[in-house]
Amino acid sequence: MSDPARNGIDAERENIIEVHGLRNVFGEQIIHEGLDLEVRRGEILGVVGGSGTGKSVLMRSIIGLQEPAEGDVSVFGTPIRRANEAQFQAIRKRWGILFQGAALFSTLTVAENVQVPLREFYPRLSDRLLDEIAAYKIVMAGLPADAGPKYPAELSGGMKKRAGISRALALDPELLFLDEPTAGLDPIGASAFDQLILDLRERLGLTVFLITHDLDTLYAICDRVAVLADRKVVAVGTIPELLALDHEWIQEYFRGPRGRAAEEAVEAEEARQDAAMHDGGGNG
């Protein structure tokens, strides 16, 4: 059930996530220093950066798995570091997470994996209802209904990710964290997965924090992209906005051969859709 009082407050809140002055350090290694980032309601924000720039550590800081040395992180307006246990649990209930590699429990079936968060947050749900909800989430993630009784080892890489998504959707989240969701998928599987994320955002009104190296994904589904470099978010904006910046890594990343190929693929798709629309108009 939605809480009108809570929605009244949240409806005015443009930023679902706010990170200010984040500093993360491991021993001598400074990962983040003065990192700021805001994620707006309803957007798909892509997070990119070279290997080891701290994308996963940033995500872990936001979801409370990494205690930063300094800085503030708020999610849904609640400061994570100052939240008490009950407040933190209330926030956890409102997000879903797909970790790198899906991180399914290998000894549980897909349906049982989906039921893990349900059992934690709603311990009184009957087995029958748990089965029904799991079946619904499995189909919602684009898996065949008969995937439920399968174990992760019996699934392809793409199916594992979809199983991870169905678990992330278990609690009807408003916010989805995805850590490299298309890594290891073939281009067709990756593109289908992009479409799934887009569809879920439309259908469920999700806000999505998406770490990726996949330029096709960035072009296809991200509203804005945040670039991690030099220990902070050096730029955030649409891809055309980023392309206009004079930053070496950004230029190399987006203007390199892969970046250009992704851009051309998007242009070709747009041209195809335009042509289809005109054909449709002519015939109708």
Ligand SMILES: Nc1ncnc2c1ncn2[C@@H]1O[C@H](COP(=O)(O)OP(=O)(O)OP(=O)(O)O)[C@@H](O)[C@H]1O
């Ligand atoms: N628990 C930890 N203890 C020590 N060092 C860590 C820990 N977690 C991450 N690091 C270090 O922090 C840096 C950033 O790691 P992180 O996994 O966030 O990078 P990333 O940008 O997600 O990289 P990739 O794109 O390769 O996944 C790395 O140098 C990593 O070794």
